[in-house]
Amino acid sequence: MNVTIKDVASLANVAPSTVSRVIADSPRISEATKQKVKQAMEQLGYHPNLNARNLASQSTQAIGLVMPSSKDVGFQNPFFPTVLQGISEGAQEKNYALHMTTGKSEEEILHAVVQMVQGKRVDGIVLLSSKVEDQVISYLIERSFPFVLIGKPYKDIEEITHVDNDNIRAMKEATAYLIGLGHKQIGFIGGSLELIVTSDRQDGYKKALAEAGIEARSEYIIHQKFLREGGQQAVRELMQLEHPPTALVVADDFMALGVLNTLDELGIRVPDDISIVGFNNVLLAEMSRPPLTSVDINIFELGYQASKNLIQMIENSNEPTKRLIISHRLVERLSCSQPSVEKSDKSND
Known part of the structure; x- marks a missing residue:
């Protein structure tokens, strides 16, 4: 037997029009009445015909x-x-x-x-x-x-x-965290500059350096796709520099995974030889080796x-x-430490 709106109304002791308004989630109906009607619908196994209602209201839902x-x-x-x-x-x-x-x-x-x-x-x-x-x-x-x-x-x-x-502020804080550990040679790996999120995070990186009196070096700024392969290509380029950075802020954790993989292949230890901060705090940040310090953006x-x-x-x-x-918040894990004295001295030569 088909259950109708009238059946629901009778069980909930309300008018059929009230049931219709509850189905439409009308703000005119109190929460108490909505709950009473929904309980009656559940008890009777009533399921509203959303397709018919959407057709009448010109809504696709x-x-x-x-x-x-x-x-x-x-x-x-x-x-x-x-x-x-x-x-x-x-x-x-x-x-x-x-x-x-x-x-x-x-x-x-x-x-x-x-x-x-x-x-x-x-x-x-x-x-x-x-x-x-x-x-x-x-x-x-x-x-x-x-x-x-x-x-x-x-x-x-x-x-x-x-x-x-607030991507500018978030990346500024991530960069300042590395500066607080003693890093001055900090690289930035980001996505395409056609994306607003990339330009905002790069701005935050530059602001943190400027406030610390550190020059933003163009060779330390690399743009690639927000993919693991992008991180791999970017870090290879940075590590080939005469004075490579002692720390990196990476604008995406998926890119950071590629960074970590490539550093491992090159025999460069994280965080002993280089520190890494990622962005987004996806699950792989916690599962990476070492676990990645990352900005959680909810x-x-x-x-x-x-x-x-x-x-x-x-x-x-x-x-x-x-x-x-x-x-947002910075989630500290095991991918960052103070720069080694030897690398810092070489970079300042």
């Missing part, structure tokens, strides 16, 4: 996720599975489904987004990265389509709701707040633009 280019970092870097968990939890709380898209090029990604928007497949979009010139952001602003960015916009910052860390919370605030925008067209800054 879905949000789109735009991953970075699949030829780059999208499906390899462990940052993304964690941020997707946060997005998923925020969406599930409001019964929203997820629709993910990517492409091999920026043009393919833009085409996929246009299809999602014009095909009315989603009610809003979460963007998982921010670039200097971003065609997708420009398109979504032009269409006045709800979206939230994980990261900091390159422009129109006051018009775009975004969830980010990746899950970045994703959770992105989907939560996107759904607020979808359900309330008057929702104000927000800039949400997620906290």
Whole structure:
């Protein structure tokens, strides 16, 4: 026998219209009444027909996720599975489904987004990265389509709701930590400068050096893809210098894993010969050898707040633009120590 809204209303001792409002998560219904109705639905095994309700409301009850280019970092870097968990939890709380898209090029990604928007497949979009010139952001602003960015916009910052860390401050603190240990020859390994997160973290690195009266040496700054291979290539280049750095800040833990692997191959000991600080504090930071000191940026919370605030925008067209800054902290492990006197003396020759 099919259970109806009237059956639920009768058991919960409320009007059928109240049950409908609970299903729609109306703010007009008290939490106590919502719980009473939900208990009745669970007891009777009632499942609302979301498809019918969405059709009536012109809603897809879905949000789109735009991953970075699949030829780059999208499906390899462990940052993304964690941020997707946060997005998923925020969406599930409001019964929203997820629709993910990517492409091999920026043009393919833009085409996929246009299809999602014009095909009315989603009610809003979460963007998982921010670039200097971003065609997708420009398109979504032009269409006045709800979206939230994980990261900091390159422009129109006051018009775009975004969830980010204070990446300048976080990298400044990571670099200052190494300076506090006595390091003066500190290298920086980051991703593409087309990504705002890279330029912000590089700015933080340079600010820490400047405040300590240390010159930022151009040969100590390397940019590669946010991949293990990127870290491998970067550290080989740095170790070939006449005076290689005694410490490194690496803008991503996946890159840092490549750094650690290559240093081991070269017979360079961490932290005895060189100290390393990573970024993101993904699981592999704890599992690496030695365990990696890393900046924890609360990746899950970045994703959770992105989907939560996107759904607020979808359900309330008057929702104000927000800039949400997620906290960070340095997690100390075993990859850092004071510089060896011998290496420091050679570097200062």
